[in-house]
Amino acid sequence: MRGSPILRAVLVVAALLLLLVPLVQLTKPVHAAPVAQSAPPAATSVVHLELTSTRAPFEFELRHLGQVIWSGSATENQVSKDVAMNFPTEGVDLELKGQWTGGVSMAAIKLSVANGEARAVEKSLWATKEFDDVLTFP
């Protein structure tokens, strides 16, 4: 190779610097984009709720994810309501709490949940005065 040694050195340094750019790009740590901090919301659907008690009157409160979605006092054995709520395929937990305002013998209360056109699923609680439990609906 002919030419000035200084010129040759400059060319070598320039070539190395050019190589440095892709090298830095390739070795730079990649910071992953943070995951979405919330899962895609489950589709909201209209859910038909029905309470049937062996004894009336009774007071009740139904909670979903810690929030009251239905409450009241029933003078008849059966009450129902439609609510809009998220119903993921994994199911929902509903806390049913309340009390019968008369009587002392054992009684039962049944919660029936129908998600859209799906067949209703029923769960029951037994107690003498107060009832409070979490019921899972698939």
Place this chain on the structure above:
Amino acid sequence: MKAFVLALVASLVFLPGAQAAEKVKVCTLSTILTELAQKVGGDRVEVIGLVKPGIDPHEYEPAPSDLQLVAQSQLILASGKHMEGYLTKLKESAGGSGDLVPVGDRFASLTMKPEEGGKQGEAKEIEDPHWWHSVDNVERATKVVRDELEKLSPADKAVFDKNADAYIATLEELKGWIKRKVAELPRDQRKLVTSHDAFQYFARDYGFTIYAIEGVSTEDEPSNRKVAEIIDTIKKQNVKAIFLESIENPKVLKVITRETGARIGGSLYADGLGLGADGTYDGMMRHNVTTIVNALK
């Protein structure tokens, strides 16, 4: 003569009392069992916990002084389900006539496949020894401890029955609280990423899916492939938080949080009781459940 009769009567009155005051000597190999033995036995037992809070039971090895305590004990309570690999040797080395009871072996196990290339290195499924993360199992364990104490001290049956019933009542209350607290978390967000695979019983009871980085034992090291799979799962499942455990090195979890953007949800007690407010079974469970629910909500 009168003095002699009085002395005789006094000795007849106080001798049985002195015998009854003899406490049942119990030693335990788990902080949970220490609490159970104390709660059921009350002042009729003397309980020594060999595995103290904060000690990893997977890595615990009995010291010579522990062998002496085992030899002096009438009842030795172990977690069972292969948690204590040293049990047979411990009993042989210590000698003594105490009954060795692996409590967890008295009820059904959940099983899982060992990690490939893990310490177990076998294809067959292994038992999950962390049965205390199901409150139902702790109720069963309470009855096992009660029955064992009654065998050793039949005279105290009424006391042990009463104490066991009272403790089970508190466990029932705890169960209700856990159900209501977990109900605050949507079922599609119940995905639990922990460092070692210790929460299968909890997951079964409350509808969680577990993604554990290590195997059943804290001694298991995660493979690079396992870590890559976990990272992929966290991203796909939109898992918000992953959890540290009170005892072990959280290094791998920190790498995973950096790669996925998921945050550290807090520290869980996996292998035994903590200290202070978390130093009871009730406190430990409430701490774990609150930490999980609040981080994943």
